[in-house]
Amino acid sequence: MADAVNLEAFAQAIAAVQALRSSVTRVFDCLKEGLRNQGGLEEREKSFLGGVQEGLGAVTRDLSELERLSNLVGKPSENHPLHNSGLLSLDPVQDKTPLYSQLLQAYKWSNKLQYHAGLASGLLNQQSLKRSANQMGVSTKRKPKAQPTTLILPTQYVDDVISRIDRMFPEMSIQLTRPNGTSAILLVTLGKVLKVILVMRSLFIDRTVVKGYHENVHTDDGKVTDHATTALLHYQLPQMPDVVVRSFMTWLRSYIKLFQAPCQRCGRFLQDGLPPTWRDFRTLEAFHDTCRQ
Known part of the structure; x- marks a missing residue:
């Protein structure tokens, strides 16, 4: 157990600190004034040195007194009990079950995580207005509908959102299935260019796989799948999940001209045998993966 704080010695130590500050101030005042104009040069030098020595002597005495009192004050307890959890610090086998120290560490990390989560939010x-792709044919004056505030959205609401998105893009066909009853799986066919599988949790996209129109969906993922995963991380607006899905589908629709649009930087259709597979998140312009840097 740590020693209790000696309040009387603590008050004396505060007075000693004030005295030490006054002594140091007098020394600096003496140095600032320098040699006075009264008397001869030798007399002024003796007066100056005498004042400095007297001031330094006072500083030394006050410092010694402060050090003496600091030893009498004592140290406060280093334990910070969290209500009844403070009893964990009395565990006699602290090395084997350091619950108290681990609890304090977890409490600090919890506060830090909450603080950074607030900043990120x-x-x-x-930046919410900058993280949506161009909305084709959507009026900016139309009043948005009220959105559910929970992460678990009604199944009928999710189906209605997917149905509206399907009608927005004639070049895309969306098939919705629920093999496990609640989670939805979307099979998106983009013309005769790509097929995309989206695994959804409510109205939030968890996973995406992009394949060529004639490719086997069980083969390894390709470059466009990596870009689509990056797009999912970019289009994030938890308060309006339907906007996220619509923005992602707008971005995905730009691949309808995968083999027809040239790279906006080099102007070529093929580079190393590949078309421009990257699409800008805001302008939807085509770039080769190496040209977008």
């Missing part, structure tokens, strides 16, 4: 809300 504020930054994402500020």
Whole structure:
């Protein structure tokens, strides 16, 4: 157990600190004034040195007194009990079950995580208007519908959102299935160019796989799948999940001209035998993967 704080010695130590500050101030005042104009040069030098020595002597005495009192004050307890959890620090086998120290560490990390999560949420809300792809044919004056505020959305609401998105893009066909009853799997066919499988949790996209129109969906994922996964991380707006899905589908629709659009930087259709597979998140322009840097 740590020693209790000696309040009387603590008050004396505060007074000693004030005295030490006054002594140091007098020394600096003496140095600032320098040699006075009264008397001869030798007399002024003796007066100056005498004042400095007297001031330094006072500083030394006050410092010694402060050190003496600091030893009498004592140290406060280093334990910070969290209500009844403070009893864990009395465990006699602390080395084998360090529950108290682990609890304190977890409490600190929890506070830190909550603080950084709040900062991240504020930054994402500020950038919400910049994280949506161009909305083709959608009026900016139309009043948005009220969105559910929970992460678990009704099945009928999810089906209605997917149905509206399917009608928005004639070049795409969306087939919705629920093999496990709740989670939805979307098979998106983009013309005769690509087939995309989207695994959804409510109205949030968890996984995406992009394949060529004639490719086997069980083969390894390709470059476009990597780009689609990056797009999922970019289009994030938890308060409006339907906007996220619609923005992602708008971005995905730009691949309808995968083999017809040239790279916006080099102007070529093929580079190393591949078409421009990257699509800008805001402008939807085509780039080769190496040209977008």
